[in-house]
Each structure stands twice: as structure tokens, then as C-alpha cells.
Amino acid sequence: MFTPQTIAYIRSPFNETSKIPKGLGAEHKAEGAIEFLREFEPGLKDIEGFSHLYVLWIFDRATDYDLVATPPADEGRPHGVFATRSPRRPNPIALTVVELLGRDGATLRVRGVDMLDGTPVLDVKPYLSSIPIETLKRGWLEEAEERKTASSK
Amino acid sequence: MFTPQTIAYIRSPFNETSKIPKGLGAEHKAEGAIEFLREFEPGLKDIEGFSHLYVLWIFDRATDYDLVATPPADEGRPHGVFATRSPRRPNPIALTVVELLGRDGATLRVRGVDMLDGTPVLDVKPYLSSIPIETLKRGWLEEAEERKTASSK
Numbered sequence: 001m002f003t004p005q006t007i008a009y010i011r012s013p014f015n016e017t018s019k020i021p022k023g024l025g026a027e028h029k030a031e032g033a034i035e036f037l038r039e040f041e042p043g044l045k046d047i048e049g050f051s052h053l054y055v056l057w058i059f060d061r062a063t064d065y066d067l068v069a070t071p072p073a074d075e076g077r078p079h080g081v082f083a084t085r086s087p088r089r090p091n092p093i094a095l096t097v098v099e100l101l102g103r104d105g106a107t108l109r110v111r112g113v114d115m116l117d118g119t120p121v122l123d124v125k126p127y128l129s130s131i132p133i134e135t136l137k138r139g140w141l142e143e144a145e146e147r148k149t150a151s152s153k
Numbered sequence: 154m155f156t157p158q159t160i161a162y163i164r165s166p167f168n169e170t171s172k173i174p175k176g177l178g179a180e181h182k183a184e185g186a187i188e189f190l191r192e193f194e195p196g197l198k199d200i201e202g203f204s205h206l207y208v209l210w211i212f213d214r215a216t217d218y219d220l221v222a223t224p225p226a227d228e229g230r231p232h233g234v235f236a237t238r239s240p241r242r243p244n245p246i247a248l249t250v251v252e253l254l255g256r257d258g259a260t261l262r263v264r265g266v267d268m269l270d271g272t273p274v275l276d277v278k279p280y281l282s283s284i285p286i287e288t289l290k291r292g293w294l295e296e297a298e299e300r301k302t303a304s305s306k
Contacts (some may be wrong), residue, residue: 001270001273003156005154007244022264034186042220042221042237044233045232046233046292047292048292049291049293049295050236050290050291050292051284051289054248056209056246067196068195068196079198079199080196080197080199080200080210080279082193082200082276082277082279083196084279090193090259093209093275095209095278109253120240120243122246123243124235126235126237126238126294127289127296129286130289131280133282133285135204136204136205136264136281136282136283137202137203138279139200139204139279140212141279141281142254143202151275
């Protein structure tokens with residue numbers, strides 16, 4: 001098994017988890033940056049050509065995990081942790097898709113951050129393809145959205 | 154920093170990396186399974202409702218990393234490792250999107266495996282949204298595809 005190492009830190013407008021948009025219809029349009037440690041800067045060559053990136057980062061505030069979680073989007077309804085984006089997972093690794101706005105040396109300017117300021121990053125990968133939206137099924141989340149729409153009518 | 158732990162193992166038809174489709178136009182249609190360790194089975198509750206999943210897994214054959222990589226899709230042209238899907242990365246974590254075909258207890262049957270048989274898995278997350286394909290820019294990969302198309306005319 002490998003030993004995780006921090007390759008970069010997130011700069012984001014969020015200093016508290018309560019400030020990060022969450023739940024149904026939450027939009028992640030906040031701008032921020034991924035500041036790579038100097039030693040990793042050569043790994044960014046040609047990244048400017050990609051419009052979107054996967055960012056793998058650490059839920060560094062999570063102290064333990066629960067196999068069953070109750071997500072904010074579906075209050076009171078428990079789901080298996082692997083069917084949620086809960087931070088309390090066996091391996092506290094998070095995944096966010098961001099839009100790449102530009103690069104200044106070892107810093108990537110991005111849109112769509114949903115991390116706290118100072119969050120450690122494990123990896124960045126190019127986003128290469130999408131599952132067509134019309135083929136996606138989104139389980140309990142879809143049902144929660146339908147309930148919300150129905151109750152607001 | 155956390156200590157990574159295996160939550161599941163991949164069952165796949167691939168016993169050698171040379172058998173896994175790679176490079177431009179590679180299609181990942183192979184069926185396989187994600188076999189969770191028994192203790193993690195409760196974490197799968199309600200996962201059946203999702204059509205697609207992110208699988209985070211370990212490049213467990215990778216022994217070191219290179220900051221600049223020469224991907225098979227673009228022979229001879231080096232790119233920064235974070236602009237590629239090279240296994241030789243500072244944190245040897247891989248990301249694959251699979252289609253969920255069904256669940257039998259602690260086993261998820263999936264389509265789209267590009268891992269070796271026996272690969273250790275770190276996390277599974279629901280795939281909730283896609284970047285519209287028409288907004289994607291794919292940098293050097295797009296250029297390599299254009300060169301390939303031009304040379305085959």
C-alpha cells in the first residue's frame with residue numbers, strides 16, 4: 001500500500017464547511033486555485049489545453065467513517081456511504097470536477113471549488129469524457145429531487 | 154494524513170496490462186465486478202439506483218512516479234503527468250467510470266473495467282452529473298486525435 005502525499009493545496013473562499021453550498025441543486029461556481037508544491041510544477045506541462053480537471057483531495061477534517069450516512073439532500077433517509085458523497089468514508093478521498101481558467105506557474109486558477117481553503121490535494125487528472133446525461137440514473141438523489149419539486153408545487 | 158485501506162478487489166478479464174485497451178479510441182466495454190470485503194457491505198445500501206459509479210483504485214504495480222510522461226496515445230510527445238492518466242503518479246490513484254449492471258450482496262457487477270484482475274479499490278462514489286461534451290476541451294489528446302484522423306485520410 002502506498003503512503004499518500006500532498007502535491008498541492010486548495011485556495012478557496014470557504015473557511016467553514018457551513019459556507020459551502022450543499023444539498024439539492026447546490027451550484028459550485030466559486031473560483032479558487034490549486035497551488036502545487038514547487039517540486040511538482042513540471043507535472044503541469046500542457047495541462048492548459050484541458051477545460052476541465054478531476055481533483056482528488058483529502059477530507060482532512062474527517063476523523064472516522066460511517067458505513068451508512070444521512071446526506072443533507074435527503075434528510076432522515078440513510079444510504080450506504082458508497083451511494084453518497086459523505087466525507088466520513090473508509091478512505092477519506094474526495095473528487096471534484098473543476099473548470100480550468102488558467103495557469104500561473106505552479107498555480108491553476110479554477111472554477112467550481114467546493115473545498116475548504118487549505119485543503120490538501122492528492123492528484124489532478126484531465127477530464128476526458130462524459131456519460132451522456134440522458135443515460136444517467138441517480139437513485140435516491142433523483143427521488144429526493146422529485147419529492148422536493150412535488151412539495152413546492 | 155490517512156492510511157489507505159483496501160475496501161474491495163476488482164474482478165476483470167485482464168491478467169496482463171498489455172491486454173487492456175489503451176490509447177486513442179480505446180473502448181472500455183469489458184464486464185467485471187467489484188467484490189467488497191464483507192465488513193463494507195452495509196455501505197452499499199441503495200447503490201443499485203445509480204447507473205454509473207466512480208471507482209477509485211490503486212495502480213498497485215506502479216513503483217515510482219515521473220513528472221513528465223509519454224502516453225501511448227501520443228507516442229514520443231511528453232506531457233506533464235497531471236495532464237495524463239499515467240499510472241506513474243505521485244499518488245498512484247486511478248479513476249474509472251463504470252456502468253453498474255447489478256448487485257449481488259457485497260459484489261457489484263459492472264461494465265467498463267480497465268483494471269487488472271485483483272486490483273485493490275479505495276472508494277466507490279455515485280456519478281451524479283456530466284460536463285456537457287460540447288464544452289470540453291481535451292488539449293494534447295484532441296490534437297493527437299486530429300493528427301491520427303488526418304494521417305488515415
